[in-house]
Amino acid sequence: MVNTLADACNMLKNAEFARKKTVVITPASKLLQRILRIFQANAYIGEFERYDDGRQGKFKISLLGKINECKALMRLNYKVSQFEALERRLLPAPGLGLILLTTNEGICTMQEAEEKGIGGMALCYIY
Numbered sequence: 001m002v003n004t005l006a007d008a009c010n011m012l013k014n015a016e017f018a019r020k021k022t023v024v025i026t027p028a029s030k031l032l033q034r035i036l037r038i039f040q041a042n043a044y045i046g047e048f049e050r051y052d053d054g055r056q057g058k059f060k061i062s063l064l065g066k067i068n069e070c071k072a073l074m075r076l077n078y079k080v081s082q083f084e085a086l087e088r089r090l091l092p093a094p095g096l097g098l099i100l101l102t103t104n105e106g107i108c109t110m111q112e113a114e115e116k117g118i119g120g121m122a123l124c125y126i127y
Contacts, residue, residue: 004029005032005072009124012067016065027055033059045062045064046062069097071125086099086122101119108120
């Protein structure tokens with residue numbers, strides 16, 4: 001079983017460590033596109049574009065040099081009461097980085113889910 005989100009996170013992290021300006025991630029998916037939009041809104045990556053290569057599609061992403069760690073997680077359910085422990089376990093400091101969740105209202109950051117009072121499945125984290 002292939003985890004395309006984990007592959008994309010590894011490609012982002014490895015390209016950052018190699019000090020590349022751009023990275024091409026394949027295959028493209030709607031889930032990955034939503035996650036990249038959140039990364040872009042929080043200034044972890046620059047502009048990205050999706051283009052069709054006649055197969056599964058690709059994302060070309062410009063990097064800003066701000067990613068230290070980016071990993072996909074096993075999709076486990078977390079309640080709002082468990083968010084603080086999850087943040088302490090995954091992030092180096094409170095408020096530094098993002099944890100993305102998939103909720104019944106779509107993909108959002110852990111802070112947004114906490115404000116709405118909804119739990120969800122952890123997808124990935126970045127700092």
